[in-house]
Amino acid sequence: MQQFIKIDGKVQIDITSPAGLRDVISIGKTRENFHLIYNTKGRFAVHRITPEKSKYKLCKMRKISVGTKGIPHLVTHDAHTIRYHDILIKVNNTIQVDLETGKITDFIKFDTSNLCIVTGGANLGRIGVITNRERYPGSFV
Template sequence: ITPEEAMYKLCKVRKIFVGTKGIPHLVTHDAHTIRYPDPLIKVNDTIQIDLDTGKITDFIKFDTGNLCMVTRGANLGRIGVITNRERHPGSFNVVHVKDANGNSFATWLSNIFVIGKGNKPWISLPRGKGIRLTIAEERDKRLAAKQSSG
């Protein structure tokens, strides 16, 4: 990661509530509690926290068309664009995601972490850009690497 990127971190908003004396609070996935957040920030949005001051510098709404990473479940580590959100009252909400190769998959809303507006990520992506290869593609890649080294 770049030195500028090391100055902030992204956090998913888990809970928003009004505390004592009517002070609004926001709680993130890593237990940061921030007082007086922007009123436009809602649950499941992603906020950018400046590590020096602990203040919110920017935020990304949880919305279709935004780049996201899957943090839990069978699709762990995959990165793609949110295409659709299904609401299931009393059950798990489902989010449909499409990756860079055009493969679509679905996962629970709680497993999704928004990492960028549109197709532009706010963090550096891991090697492979969060695209899952099929078993045959993985085998071919491994064989090609073995041929070039040996």
């Protein structure tokens, strides 16, 4: 078996193994690294990145809960579970995960005047700036 393709730092032998949004794809033979993102038409596109940027991955926070024995853990958009997170990290924030250790190195708050990419709906793949956040009574967000 030739093991040239890595997705998020893990060697993929099966040719049907899936890759999702913001996954880091590395090709060992050509020493190329890519991020899988949406283009402005809503289709997957590969974006070439440097070897320094291929060492981490950006993930969106989906859920924070308390596990067994009161240990807090969080779940990302690609279903990764990370234990012992920082208390300042909330749902919808973006975290930077080191691919070698699986630890959180940095996070960005979901707040106004931050850069964002739309991941659903008619504007899928568009990049913009968050201008305001609508909060409705009775919602938990």
